[in-house]
Amino acid sequence: MSSSAAPSAACVWFRKGLRLHDNPALLEAINGSDTLYPVFCVDPTFYSPDVIGGNRIAFLLESLRDLDASLKSRNSRLIVLRGSPNDVLVSKMEEWNVSKLCFESDTEPYAEARDGRIKEAAEALGVRVFSPVSHTLYDPNVLIAKNGGKAPLTMQSFQKVVDKAGPPPAPAADPPSSLPPCGAVPSGEYLVPSLSDVGYGEEHMKESNKPVEGGETAALARLAKYMADEAWVASFDKPKGNPTTFTPYPATTLLSPYLKFGCLSPRLFYAKLREVYNRRANHTKPPVSLYGQLLWREFFYCASVGIPNFGKMEGNPNCKQIDWDTNDEFLQAWEAGRTGYPWIDAVMTQLRQEGWMHHLARHAVACFLTRGDLYLSWESGAKVFDKYLLDADWAINNANWQWLSASAFFSQYFRVYGPVSFPKKYDKDGAYVKKYLPVLANMPAKYVYEPWTAPADVQKKAGCVVGVDYPAPIVDHATIHKTNIQRMKAAYDRNKTMNPSSGAASGVKRKGVEPAR
DNA sequence: CGCATGTTGAAACA
DNA sequence: TGTTTCAACATGCG
Numbered sequence: 001m002s003s004s005a006a007p008s009a010a011c012v013w014f015r016k017g018l019r020l021h022d023n024p025a026l027l028e029a030i031n032g033s034d035t036l037y038p039v040f041c042v043d044p045t046f047y048s049p050d051v052i053g054g055n056r057i058a059f060l061l062e063s064l065r066d067l068d069a070s071l072k073s074r075n076s077r078l079i080v081l082r083g084s085p086n087d088v089l090v091s092k093m094e095e096w097n098v099s100k101l102c103f104e105s106d107t108e109p110y111a112e113a114r115d116g117r118i119k120e121a122a123e124a125l126g127v128r129v130f131s132p133v134s135h136t137l138y139d140p141n142v143l144i145a146k147n148g149g150k151a152p153l154t155m156q157s158f159q160k161v162v163d164k165a166g167p168p169p170a171p172a173a174d175p176p177s178s179l180p181p182c183g184a185v186p187s188g189e190y191l192v193p194s195l196s197d198v199g200y201g202e203e204h205m206k207e208s209n210k211p212v213e214g215g216e217t218a219a220l221a222r223l224a225k226y227m228a229d230e231a232w233v234a235s236f237d238k239p240k241g242n243p244t245t246f247t248p249y250p251a252t253t254l255l256s257p258y259l260k261f262g263c264l265s266p267r268l269f270y271a272k273l274r275e276v277y278n279r280r281a282n283h284t285k286p287p288v289s290l291y292g293q294l295l296w297r298e299f300f301y302c303a304s305v306g307i308p309n310f311g312k313m314e315g316n317p318n319c320k321q322i323d324w325d326t327n328d329e330f331l332q333a334w335e336a337g338r339t340g341y342p343w344i345d346a347v348m349t350q351l352r353q354e355g356w357m358h359h360l361a362r363h364a365v366a367c368f369l370t371r372g373d374l375y376l377s378w379e380s381g382a383k384v385f386d387k388y389l390l391d392a393d394w395a396i397n398n399a400n401w402q403w404l405s406a407s408a409f410f411s412q413y414f415r416v417y418g419p420v421s422f423p424k425k426y427d428k429d430g431a432y433v434k435k436y437l438p439v440l441a442n443m444p445a446k447y448v449y450e451p452w453t454a455p456a457d458v459q460k461k462a463g464c465v466v467g468v469d470y471p472a473p474i475v476d477h478a479t480i481h482k483t484n485i486q487r488m489k490a491a492y493d494r495n496k497t498m499n500p501s502s503g504a505a506s507g508v509k510r511k512g513v514e515p516a517r
Numbered sequence: 518c519g520c521a522t523g524t525t526g527a528a529a530c531a
Numbered sequence: 532t533g534t535t536t537c538a539a540c541a542t543g544c545g
Contacts, residue, residue, distance in 0.1 A: 156542090416527085530534080
């Protein structure tokens with residue numbers, strides 16, 4: 001910022017990483033710059049209510065408003081450009097005479113293609129580009145290199161790689177209390193848009209009722225609140241969580257939407273966890289601990305970077321090729337919560353209304369859509385989750401769908417979640433399903449997960465006649481799940497003969513071994 | 518090879 | 532509330 005040096009303008013481009021803390025791209029942008037342009041690009045054609053639910057857009061806009069406020073308190077502001085970054089960002093960099101462009105690295109295929117084009121255009125303008133890793137604890141490519149150039153495929157082998165890599169980098173320093181000014185940008189322009197500005201009218205928000213507010217400020221408050229309960233942090237055991245608890249969601253931290261948008265740095269989360277673990281001799285360990293949850297995120301990011309065509313079945317060498325059915329009626333019933341199984345329909349209703357549901361609830365509906373009941377492709381389910389989830393994250397979403405459909409990572413396809421038995425373990429009275437499906441409010445607990453078994457007079461008295469007020473089950477779980485296990489077995493056998501990657505090893509094994517008696 | 522293990526199954530039994 | 536059985540896959544270790 002010395003006045004004798006040539007004026008130097010930099011641009012920090014926010015995409016994910018919507019925060020000021022632990023933001024190495026921002027620090028690099030202000031280093032040696034006397035003008036700073038903090039930019040976010042909104043491409044209104046990209047935000048469509050058919051593709052991205054209103055809850056997530058609302059969360060994003062809240063995050064942008066919070067970022068703008070934090071920048072303003074440091075004598076700066078957020079400049080929101082409208083249009084494709086390729087057009088608007090490149091032309092602004094030229095207009096502002098920017099010499100340095102900084103943005104957080106993003107490994108999603110869409111982002112890599114976009115950023116590749118921007119880098120080319122920037123370099124053509126003589127703009128230097130810095131793109132540090134801060135969305136994950138580690139640089140996925142570094143971990144992959146440490147594992148011999150391949151992404152680890154089991155959590156255990158992944159943890160060994162992490163142990164070899166040592167602790168992740170500490171969070172970057174906080175930015176100074178005063179940032180370089182923005183130059184001649186009109187104060188009344190380039191403002192954070194409203195929902196209706198980006199095409200989300202009231203008619204798109206009717207069902208929307210998200211449980212958390214977007215933004216770094218809310219993220220840090222939430223982190224602090226959960227970290228303060230050290231006994232809870234130390235005893236966190238994910239698989240033992242209860243998927244039928246609702247607001248205020250005591251079973252998990254609900255920090256995932258903040259990690260998705262980068263309102264919260266995973267490295268800060270890690271550092272705070274370490275502090276608690278250091279004070280608590282007894283604490284749970286990965287993979288079930290809170291730290292374990294961060295490692296799952298890293299594990300899946302590595303897989304998404306190291307495995308080709310990670311968002312698809314075809315051409316994905318780690319994904320079993322399975323003969324999924326196509327059935328739009330089933331798919332639509334599942335998405336809309338009209339399968340006739342209250343547990344499934346309630347979870348899908350929570351997804352549409354709130355953009356969030358417990359991890360185990362996600363398991364149940366994912367299993368139901370794929371190998372458990374409907375036998376539809378995990379890709380079609382991932383698309384629906386990607387639309388509605390506040391924390392929809394390309395790498396993690398695709399990984400979990402492959403997991404639950406027993407297409408990759410997990411292969412015990414005979415372990416099927418029962419749409420009646422599973423929720424009963426947690427919520428005998430059906431409070432959760434009654435909250436999301438008010439039509440079942442007066443159904444006796446005995447029948448709440450399988451209302452079609454209630455006698456006609458009970459259904460009538462409850463105001464929930466199956467086939468009239470609430471759908472009849474679209475499949476018979478008791479029979480179809482057994483059929484599907486056999487279909488999975490056949491599909492696995494076909495994969496063995498089609499792609500004998502482990503068969504090669506068995507060929508080696510056979511060499512020199514005595515013939516069978 | 519044999520065997521244990523894998524973040525989160527269900528049903529039948531004690 | 533905890534243990535066994537059901538029917539049974541992939542991986543990694545000894």
